[in-house]
Amino acid sequence: MVPWRFLLRRLVMLCGSVVVASFLVFAAVDVAPGTPLAVLSGGRSISPASLRILEARYHLNEPFFTQYWYWVNNALHGDLGISITLRENVSTLIAQRIWTTAGLVLYASILVVVIGVAIGLIAGLRRGALDTGMVVVTAGAAALPSFVAAIVLIFVFAVRLRWFPALGNGVGLLSNVWHFTLPAIALAVSSMAIVSRVTRAAVREEMGREHVQTAVSRGIPTGQLIRRHVLRNAAIPITTVSGITVASLIAVAAVVEVAFGLNGLGALMVQSAESKDLAVVQGIALLLVLAFVIVNTLVDLLYAMLDPRVSVGAKA
Amino acid sequence: MTRRVWVSLSLAALLVVAMAVAGCGASAPTNSTTTSATSTLVTTTAAGTKPVPSVTWALYRDVNTLDPDFAFDDPENTAVTLMCESLLRQAPDGSVGPGLATLAIPTPTTYVFTLRPGVKFWDGNPVTPADVVFSITRQMDPKVGGFYQAMFTRVQLVQATGANQVTITLKQPDYWLEGELSSIPGIVLERSFVEKEGKNYGAPGGSIMGTGAFMLKSWNTANGVVAIPNPHYWDASVKTPLVQQIVLRGFAGTASLSSGLLTGSIQGSYPTDLATLLQLQQSGAVKVYQGRCGSTDALVICSFKGALGDVRVRQALSLALDRQAVIDSVYHGAAQLPRWLANPGTFGYGQSVFSAAYDSSPAMKQDVAKAKQLIQQAGAAGTTITIGMSSGMPRSVGDAAAYQAAGEAIGLNVKFRAVSPANFINFFIDPKFREGVDAFPTTNYGDYADPAALLKTVVLPDGSQNFSGFSDPKTTSLLDQARSTADPDQRASLVAKAEEAVAQQLPWIPTVQPNIVLVLGKGLTGAVPTFSYMFAPWANQLGGR
Numbered sequence: 001m002v003p004w005r006f007l008l009r010r011l012v013m014l015c016g017s018v019v020v021a022s023f024l025v026f027a028a029v030d031v032a033p034g035t036p037l038a039v040l041s042g043g044r045s046i047s048p049a050s051l052r053i054l055e056a057r058y059h060l061n062e063p064f065f066t067q068y069w070y071w072v073n074n075a076l077h078g079d080l081g082i083s084i085t086l087r088e089n090v091s092t093l094i095a096q097r098i099w100t101t102a103g104l105v106l107y108a109s110i111l112v113v114v115i116g117v118a119i120g121l122i123a124g125l126r127r128g129a130l131d132t133g134m135v136v137v138t139a140g141a142a143a144l145p146s147f148v149a150a151i152v153l154i155f156v157f158a159v160r161l162r163w164f165p166a167l168g169n170g171v172g173l174l175s176n177v178w179h180f181t182l183p184a185i186a187l188a189v190s191s192m193a194i195v196s197r198v199t200r201a202a203v204r205e206e207m208g209r210e211h212v213q214t215a216v217s218r219g220i221p222t223g224q225l226i227r228r229h230v231l232r233n234a235a236i237p238i239t240t241v242s243g244i245t246v247a248s249l250i251a252v253a254a255v256v257e258v259a260f261g262l263n264g265l266g267a268l269m270v271q272s273a274e275s276k277d278l279a280v281v282q283g284i285a286l287l288l289v290l291a292f293v294i295v296n297t298l299v300d301l302l303y304a305m306l307d308p309r310v311s312v313g314a315k316a
Numbered sequence: 317m318t319r320r321v322w323v324s325l326s327l328a329a330l331l332v333v334a335m336a337v338a339g340c341g342a343s344a345p346t347n348s349t350t351t352s353a354t355s356t357l358v359t360t361t362a363a364g365t366k367p368v369p370s371v372t373w374a375l376y377r378d379v380n381t382l383d384p385d386f387a388f389d390d391p392e393n394t395a396v397t398l399m400c401e402s403l404l405r406q407a408p409d410g411s412v413g414p415g416l417a418t419l420a421i422p423t424p425t426t427y428v429f430t431l432r433p434g435v436k437f438w439d440g441n442p443v444t445p446a447d448v449v450f451s452i453t454r455q456m457d458p459k460v461g462g463f464y465q466a467m468f469t470r471v472q473l474v475q476a477t478g479a480n481q482v483t484i485t486l487k488q489p490d491y492w493l494e495g496e497l498s499s500i501p502g503i504v505l506e507r508s509f510v511e512k513e514g515k516n517y518g519a520p521g522g523s524i525m526g527t528g529a530f531m532l533k534s535w536n537t538a539n540g541v542v543a544i545p546n547p548h549y550w551d552a553s554v555k556t557p558l559v560q561q562i563v564l565r566g567f568a569g570t571a572s573l574s575s576g577l578l579t580g581s582i583q584g585s586y587p588t589d590l591a592t593l594l595q596l597q598q599s600g601a602v603k604v605y606q607g608r609c610g611s612t613d614a615l616v617i618c619s620f621k622g623a624l625g626d627v628r629v630r631q632a633l634s635l636a637l638d639r640q641a642v643i644d645s646v647y648h649g650a651a652q653l654p655r656w657l658a659n660p661g662t663f664g665y666g667q668s669v670f671s672a673a674y675d676s677s678p679a680m681k682q683d684v685a686k687a688k689q690l691i692q693q694a695g696a697a698g699t700t701i702t703i704g705m706s707s708g709m710p711r712s713v714g715d716a717a718a719y720q721a722a723g724e725a726i727g728l729n730v731k732f733r734a735v736s737p738a739n740f741i742n743f744f745i746d747p748k749f750r751e752g753v754d755a756f757p758t759t760n761y762g763d764y765a766d767p768a769a770l771l772k773t774v775v776l777p778d779g780s781q782n783f784s785g786f787s788d789p790k791t792t793s794l795l796d797q798a799r800s801t802a803d804p805d806q807r808a809s810l811v812a813k814a815e816e817a818v819a820q821q822l823p824w825i826p827t828v829q830p831n832i833v834l835v836l837g838k839g840l841t842g843a844v845p846t847f848s849y850m851f852a853p854w855a856n857q858l859g860g861r
Contacts, residue, residue, distance in 0.1 A: 035741065047780065051745065053461035085380045086537055087519035096538035154575050167572060167581040168372075169539075261567045261576065263538040271377070271568070274737070 003304070007297075014293045018286055022075075025285045026068050029278045036060070036084045036276045058084050071282065081279030083272070090283040094265065098287075100169060101253055101264035103176065107184035108191075108253075109246045116192040117238060120199025124207065125226070134196065141193035146252050149186040150259035157182055167261035183260040187252060191245035198241040202234035209233075235306050243299030247292050357831060358607050359408045364842035364859015370561040371840065371858065374573050374585040378566035379541050382532070383518025384503040385455055385462030390588060393500060393850045395541050395564050400526035402502030403429055403448065404494065406852040408844045410608070410664030410765025412498040416443055416527060417482070419497075424489035424802060431480040435550045437506045438531040445476035450507040452484070464501040466780060467493070467763070489800040491807060492772070495664070495764030499851040529557050529856045540565035558842075558859030577602050583837035584858075586849060589710060593648040596835055603838055606650055606831040607845035608661030611761035612770060613642075613651070613711070615703075615719060615825040618743065618783040622754045623699040623728065625784075628690045630822040634680060635687035636722035642828050646714035650833050653679045654826035656815040657771060661829070661847055664765025666808025673812035677819060680826060687726045697727035704756035708737035715757035715827055750783060757827065764851060768798055768811045774824055775814070786823035 037054055055061045059070060074081055080090035123134040158166035170179035206212055212229050220229075254266025265284050272280035375391040387396045405415035417429040435443040454460055456468045470490040477483040484493070496502065509517075509525040516522025520537045527550060530543040541564040545557040567573050567582065574592040576582035578601050587593075597604045615633075623629045643651045652660075655677040663670040691697050701723060705716035716732060723730035733753050735742070742749035743756045760781070762769020773781040775791050791814045798810040819826070834845040842857035843849070 037741070037745075047463075047466055048745075049458055050461045050463055050465065053458070057461075087381070087515070088521050088537060092521065093537055096536055100538070151571070154571075158579050159575050162579065165581050166575040166579040167567065168576075258568050259572065261565075261572050261581075267568070268537075271566075 003301075006300075010293070010297050010300075014290070017289055017293055021289045022072070022282060022286055023068070025282050026071065026278065027064070029273065029276060029281050030064050030067075032273070032276065036278075067278075071279065080283040083280045084277050085272075085275050086277075090279050093268065093280060094283055094287060097263055097265050097268055100262055101250075101257070101266060104180055104183055104187065104253055104256065104262065104264060105246075105249050107177075107180050108188035108249050111184055111188040112191045112195055112245055112249070113242050115188075116195030116242070117199050118196075119192075120196035120238075121203055121226075121231075123196065124200040124203030131200075134200070138193035138197050142190050142197065144190050144193075146186050146190070146255050147259060149189045150183070150256055153182045153186050154259070169262055180262075183256045183262060186259070187249055187256045191249060194245055195238070195242055199234065199238050202237045203230055206230045206234045232306075236303065239299060239302050239306060243295065243302075247295040250288055250291050250295070358605055358845050361605055361834070361836070361843060361845050362841050362861070363857040364558045364840065364861065366558065366860030368559045368840065368858075368860045370563065371559050371583045371837075372563045372565060372576075372581065373855075374576060374582045374587075375564055375566045376573075376588050377568065378537060379535070379564060381518045382524045382535065382541070384500050384505070385460055385464065386518070387500050388463045390586070390850070391564075391566060394586065394854075396500065396503065397849060397852055398562065398564070398855055399528045399530045399532055399543055400503045400505075400524070401528050401853065402498055402500070402851075403504060404498035404502055406498045406664070406764060406848045408607075408846045408848050410610070410662065410846070410848060411667075412494060412664060412764070415498065415502070416504055417448070419494065421802065424800065425486040427484040427486070427493065428477070429482045429484070430478075431482075432550075433480075434552075435527060436548065437509075437525050437527055438546050438548070439506070439509075439525060440548060441506060441508075443504055443506075443527060445478065445480065445482045447507050448482045448504055449474050449476055450510070451503065451505045454505070454510070455501050464496070464763075467496045467501050489802075491802060492766070492768065492799050495766050495769060499763040501763065528853055529554055530562065530853075533561070539563070554856055557856055559855065562855060562858075577835055577837070580837060583840055584843060585835050587833055587835060590646075590648050590650055590833060591710060593650060593833065601838055602835050603841075605834040605836070605845040607834060608847060609659055609830050609832040610662045610765060610847035610850070611759050611830055612654070612657055612659050613715065613757070613759045613827040613830055614657065615715065615755050615827055616743075616758050616760075616781070616783065617755045617786075617822070617824060618704075618750050619754050620784045620786070623694075623696045623701055624754050626694045626696060627821060628694040629696045629699075629728075630825060631820075632687040632690035632694070632696075632726055633719065633722055633728070634822055634825045635683045635690070636726045637680075637718060637825070637827070638682050638721065639680060639718075639828055640682075642714060642718045646711055646718075647828060647830060651828040651830045653681065654829045655679050656767065656819050657774065657824060657826050658767030658815055659761075659829040661832075662762065662765050662767045662769065663808075665804040666806075666811075669805045669808035670767070670812055673809070673816065677816055680819075684725055687722075691726045691728070698729065700729040700731060701754040702731045702733050702752060704733045704735065704740075704743050704750070704753040706735050706737045706740045709740060711759065712740070712757050718827070719755070719757070744781070744783075747783075755825075759830065761847070761850075765848070766811070767815055768795060771795065771811070771814060771818065772799075775818055782823070784823060786821075788817065788821055788823075791817050791821070 037051060059067055071081060082089055083093060119134055123131045154166050157163050164182045165179050168179055170176045207230060215225050215229050253264060254270055257264040257267035258270055269281055269284040375394060377391055379391045379395045381392055382395055384396050384400060387393050402415045403417045404412050404419060406412055416435050417431045420428045422428060431443055452474045455462050455464050470486050470488050471484055472487045473485040475483055506525040513522040518524050520535050524532055529546055529549045531546040533542040533544045535541045543562045567576060570589045570591045573587060574596055577596060578599055596602055617624050639653055655674055660674055703716050703719055705712045707713055720730040760770060772795055773779040775786055776795060777787045794810050794814040798807045801807040801810060832845060832847050834843055836843060839860050841861040842859050844854040
């Protein structure tokens, strides 16, 4: 059964988020200091005549709400506007870079979900040194911000050991994977640690439950026990925390892209925010909001699949 | 329990090692001596001899436009000069010679350009006088809004006067125009192509048409500007480039740039932030060259209303400044003590005249005692000056701190007005923004190798960077005479006199004279190691060693 009402409500929420976000981003960029003209001139002085021509060309001298209205009107017609500094359509700029960001976030998400859950599972099932070590390591890793991880990874694995490249995207799938490995690890490391800790705790809790103990005493094979009795029930908290952390990767990707010289959306947004290139910031921010809401919706749908007691859209 | 302790300890040890290792990378050893800059300045690097499939060249940010009318900063200039050529050509030593055309000046107000035989664009079309007229007129057109309009104020008429001849008629003699036309403002565009592209000319969505030995293959803002050799280059005396592809891309941050260079992801750059210079110099993975530069690091005195309106206070501040500390800590050795506002790297003509005059001027050395005397004479002790700076711009931080130390050593109070990097431009363009600010640091340059190119913007009453209203009739008249003087040596001697006067008057206080830093991957050689890369082709001889 398709949960139409739930999807409809989510769609309304999505539209609301987009409208609010677009206004906030527009206002924030407008209030932020600086002028896009600084980038055009590289910080040298330009003649007043040139300045006036450029201001008129990009509507920079018009009031805030007029500028916002231009943008909304165009966006409703599917035109996200033109980058001031690059004189290129924002949609083209996004199209050129979306796969870098999508690939990076996907790679990091796979690391978070697969490795994070695996570590948590092992630690949860086996007590002892391995478990203790994982608790300690993940405690440190969970507190490691991506930009620090990036610096350490580049220095150790790119500059010193030369196992991975320090910068760039690479050409072709294999080369892409090779180039994206360090960035994906840098992006994933703290989320991976959090997911593994939650998994460990959830597995521990399920292992102590009566029905699991009963199953053990009845001699059900370990593999089946873990799959059907432990993981199935531990899946709800694991899915929740994975969903939240994966969604957060979308936002943090910008930091990693800049550190590794990847030409993704985040790096472009940072660059555009610095040069006050409003249309670009706006376009990318809205895309990220969209991705965030969609990921969260998917997680909600997963709940219902995992636990029949949860009906989609019920007020929890 | 013991195990748990062991695990924690080993983890702690691991973290310490990782941090120590990372720390070593970040801070380069400080015991190395800063090599004397002057002795190692180069004007060429050995030409490449072997083909190279692809070179990634790093810029401090991505290129924003390939339209020369709007190329004004390092990334755009680097990309444009790689592929496009001007009417005249600036050599690596700054001297001006024939480019796409040769120049004759039959009367002081007539410039006659004769196109060299066989000059043609990448598409095979010949360069015509109509293209030249179009290009110059476009630079001058206020509707286009190009950044170089002010350079053409003495031009009356540009017209084709023959099958391969263009004549510029001037309202008054203007020997500075020659320099401008050897630089970005002199780049020749193909009229039909520009008109076809319209607004898209030089934008990522459009294309460009040039004449250079490299031609544009693609420009995608995500993957950078890609240039490849032009198989039909017009100048048969120039060998086809050995580098099969140059990719120009922006890399944010010094850390990315240096790790890219050290690991070979980036093979070349003219870095502007020198924080990792020593690390690069000591690495076997790259070779670092230092060459003649045309830019000056200076303190712009933007208002004479405060204490700095008194020339004695300006002189005192200059005398109290520890320039060697700036050279060591901000430039890591890649700069020199100034004698004039002009960097000696700008001596593109009359070189012997300039050099003799320059060498006889005193180097600006620290003399705190004398500075204190001047402050006393001026009665300025205890007054406050405000310096505009941005904590997001490392060079501005270093310079501002040096001036603060200097001011406080002689009894001035020095305050900072800190702004964001994005706002720093407003010190240059918005008088309201400058209100209450006495001075701000800059790295500044003219468009060609002539000390007057920067000086005219600073000291002439209508100079584009004369913010304080500085006016010295003697300097103005020297520069006016120079602009109208045909003989290079005589012109040089007039400009030198102006520089000497300005070094006393200090409308701007020269901080240091930077060197150009060129970093090449160890397998590469042949890039131009001087400031002329900003104005003329720089990679024609780049190749493997």
